[in-house]
Amino acid sequence: MEVPDGLRYTEDHEWIRSEADGAVVGITAYAADELGDVVFVELPAVGRKLAAREVFGVIESVKTASDLYCPIPGEVVEVNPALTGAPELVNSDPHGEGWMIRLRPDDASAADALLDAVLDERGVLLQRGAEERLSRQ
DSSP, X not given: OOOOTTEEEOTTSEEEEEETTEEEEEEOHHHHHHHOSEEEEEOOOTTOEEOTTOEEEEEEESSOEEEEXXXXXXXXXXXXXXXXXXXXXXXXXXXXXXXXXXXXXSSGGGGGGSBEEEEOTTSOEEEEOHHHHHHTO
């Protein structure tokens, strides 16, 4: 399993990538696989202010529908327009072209408190909190 560099994760399998001009949010490959074929993604309006863990949208697959949660507080500055016509991008490229929203974070360092990911010696994806990561350094 590929683990992209520079991402932080929620326990609900959303990821966030900090960038110079804000942050990008999506769902993990694991979540996309568990959902099955994604057929629809409902995203928020640009300009909407979100709190951490606030629902920002819904993702629907052939199996189920799930809420999407914002990892950190901030303002939505862009939604992925490609998902309107090609929601399957969430399945085919969840950490890339399948991104969902761009945020202007209220506090850019808020993502530091989220989980990071590592592979164990068997290649199993593990997620651990920032405090555990710091204690092992």
